[in-house]
Amino acid sequence: MILYKNKLFPVIMLAIGVTMAQFILGGGTHTRVLPVWLHHTLGWAAVVSNLYCLALEAKYLVSNSRLMNSVYQTVDR
Numbered sequence: 231m232i233l234y235k236n237k238l239f240p241v242i243m244l245a246i247g248v249t250m251a252q253f254i255l256g257g258g259t260h261t262r263v264l265p266v267w268l269h270h271t272l273g274w275a276a277v278v279s280n281l282y283c284l285a286l287e288a289k290y291l292v293s294n295s296r297l298m299n300s301v302y303q304t305v306d307r
Contacts, residue, residue: 234290238283245283249276 252272258264 234294238286238290241279241283241286245276245279248272248279252276 252269252275255264255272256269259266259269
């Protein structure tokens with residue numbers, strides 16, 4: 231279980247960081263200090279990183295469920 235957490239944590243933090251950067255720098259775009267393309271690029275990067283994070287989390291949740299089921303079956307014997 232810790233192995234799954236160690237593999238997911240960096241990806242989750244990256245997705246959170248990109249999403250926060252996009253949101254915060256959106257204010258700079260709104261005030262015309264930053265270019266619009268930067269806001270759009272960060273927006274798409276946030277979407278992609280969050281979708282990747284979702285797919286990875288689903289994969290490891292299924293793996294964890296299989297692991298726990300095998301433990302339960304072993305204990306029930």
